[in-house]
Amino acid sequence: MSATILIWSWKKTPLLTAFVPPQTQLRLSPETLSNVSEEEATSKINVEARKNDDVASAVSLTEVKGKGQQIEGEKYSNQEEHGKDLAAPTDSPPRISSSSGHDTVNLKNHTENKACNYAKGKWVPDNNRPLYSGFGCKQWLSGMWACRLTQRTDFAYEKLRWQPKECRMEEFEGSKFLRRMQSKTLAFVGDSLGRQQFQSLMCMITGGEETHDVEDVGEEYGMVLVHGATRPSGWAYRFPSTNTTILYYWSAILCDVEPLDRTNPDTDYAMHLDRPSAFLVQYLHKFDVLVLNTGHHWNRGKLNTNRWVMHVGGVPNTDRKIAMIGGAKNLTIYSIASWVNSQLPKYPGLKAFFRTISPRHFVGGDWNTGGSCDNTTPMSVGKEISTDESSDPVVAGAVQGTGVKLLDITAVSQLRDEAHMSRFSITAKPGVQDCLHWCLPGVPDAWNEILFAQI
Numbered sequence: 001m002s003a004t005i006l007i008w009s010w011k012k013t014p015l016l017t018a019f020v021p022p023q024t025q026l027r028l029s030p031e032t033l034s035n036v037s038e039e040e041a042t043s044k045i046n047v048e049a050r051k052n053d054d055v056a057s058a059v060s061l062t063e064v065k066g067k068g069q070q071i072e073g074e075k076y077s078n079q080e081e082h083g084k085d086l087a088a089p090t091d092s093p094p095r096i097s098s099s100s101g102h103d104t105v106n107l108k109n110h111t112e113n114k115a116c117n118y119a120k121g122k123w124v125p126d127n128n129r130p131l132y133s134g135f136g137c138k139q140w141l142s143g144m145w146a147c148r149l150t151q152r153t154d155f156a157y158e159k160l161r162w163q164p165k166e167c168r169m170e171e172f173e174g175s176k177f178l179r180r181m182q183s184k185t186l187a188f189v190g191d192s193l194g195r196q197q198f199q200s201l202m203c204m205i206t207g208g209e210e211t212h213d214v215e216d217v218g219e220e221y222g223m224v225l226v227h228g229a230t231r232p233s234g235w236a237y238r239f240p241s242t243n244t245t246i247l248y249y250w251s252a253i254l255c256d257v258e259p260l261d262r263t264n265p266d267t268d269y270a271m272h273l274d275r276p277s278a279f280l281v282q283y284l285h286k287f288d289v290l291v292l293n294t295g296h297h298w299n300r301g302k303l304n305t306n307r308w309v310m311h312v313g314g315v316p317n318t319d320r321k322i323a324m325i326g327g328a329k330n331l332t333i334y335s336i337a338s339w340v341n342s343q344l345p346k347y348p349g350l351k352a353f354f355r356t357i358s359p360r361h362f363v364g365g366d367w368n369t370g371g372s373c374d375n376t377t378p379m380s381v382g383k384e385i386s387t388d389e390s391s392d393p394v395v396a397g398a399v400q401g402t403g404v405k406l407l408d409i410t411a412v413s414q415l416r417d418e419a420h421m422s423r424f425s426i427t428a429k430p431g432v433q434d435c436l437h438w439c440l441p442g443v444p445d446a447w448n449e450i451l452f453a454q455i
Helices: 030-034 038-049 073-081 174-180 192-206 278-286 300-306 325-343 393-399 410-414 443-454
Strands: 003-008 014-020 121-125 160-164 185-190 234-239 244-250 255-259 269-276 289-292 308-312 351-355 405-407 420-422 434-438
Touching: 160 443, 174 192, 185 192, 185 278, 192 234, 192 244, 192 434, 192 443, 255 278, 255 325, 269 325, 278 325, 289 325, 300 308, 325 351, 325 393, 351 393, 351 443, 393 405, 405 443, 410 443
Parallel strands: 185 244, 185 289, 269 308, 289 351, 351 405
Antiparallel strands: 003 014, 121 160, 234 244, 255 269, 420 434
8 A cells, every 4th residue: 555645844734745655665653753854854755765666656645744733724725715826835935135245155167076056046137138139039939928018117127147156057058058959859848837938948049039940840749739729738849950859848737637538528637646647658758858847737726627636546536635735736746756767767868857836926915816016126025045945845855866856946036026927918907917927038047047057
C-alpha cells in the first residue's frame, strides 16, 4: 500500500506532500518528524522515497507530523468554493531587503564548483533594457501582453535587470543561445505563465525583429487546430540556422486528463493526479531542455468549469485530504517530478527544470472581487532577496534529491508588483485587473536569463 505523507505549515494547511512507493520501507516515525523542522522533515522523507525509482501512485493519505493537527477545513473549503487560487506558497514571505547601501559583492564565475543560487540577489537599473521592443515582436508576442500597445504610460518596469548576489550571470544574446542549443529542442510545458515565458524567449532570441527563416513545426508535436478550438494546444518553431526548436504546450495542471465518455460531448474528464500528461509521455524523448510549471489553475472554480474529476491509481479519488485542492496539487507536482526523474537515465542529455510559481499581487480582493495592483513604482516593496530558501517549498521539495533542477523565480518576481498587466489589459472589464500575468517585455525575461545561465 502506498503512503502519502503530508507536511503541515505553520498555518495548519497542507504545505508539502511526499509520496512514498509501496516498495519503499518507510523508516521515519511520527516521533522522528515531530522533532524536526518542515525543511528537515521534507529532506528526510525525500531521501527515503528516492531510494526507490518507481513512480508513486498514492491511494491513501497518512498524516505523519503532529497528532491533533487538522486542516482549517471551513476556511480552506470556502476559498475553494469561490475559486480562489490556492496555488500560491503558504509559507512566510521571502526575506526582502530594501536597503539602498552598496554592498561589496564577491562575484563568482558560474563555472565554479559551488552552485549559484540565482534566486538570491537584487533588481538593478539598466539602461540597456529591455532586450526587445514592446512595440515590436508582433510575430511572437500576443497583443494582450504587450503593455506598450495599451493605455499604460509608465515603462520604468522595463529598465530593470536581475543581478544574482554571489555569482555572475552571463549576458543573454540570441545568437549565443542558439549556438548553445544547436540541434536541440527546448520545451515549455505548463499554463499561461509558461506561455508568457515561451513568448518572452522567442522575442529575446530574435531581438523582437521579424524574421522569415523560422519554421512552424507544430505538426511534429501534434499541435494542430482541431475543429471547434480557438487555438492549437501549443506552438513549436525551429531556427534552421542552428536546427534549434523552441516549443510550448498547454498543460495547465501537468497531469493526464482524458474524457470519461468519448462519445458524449458533455462528458466529465478524469484528471489523473499521479500520471504525467500524454504529451510528456509521447514526446519527452525529443526534448533536450524541459521547463515545467503549474499552479494557478488549481482551484475549485477551474475544476468545476472544466468538469475535471480527480482520479488516483486509475479510479476516482476517495481520499478527503487529496480531494482538497492543496493536497491534489501537491500530489501531482511530486508525481510529475518523480516521473521525470525516473526518465532521466533513459535520456542522459535531457536537462529538466521545474519552475516555481509566479506570484500574484492582488490587493483588496481577488481578480473577480475588486482586487487591484495599481502600483507603478519599481521595487517599492524592496529590491533584494537575501534568503537561501525557495519561496515555493512545494516545488522545491518535489525536486529535492532528484535530477530535476529548480528554476526558482518566485521571490525574484515577488518584488515586482508594478510589472503586471494591471488595469491596462486590453481585454479587461471595468473593475477587473490582471495582477497575475506580466507586461512583456518584463519579468519573464529575467526567468529566461536565469534559465539560460543554467543550460
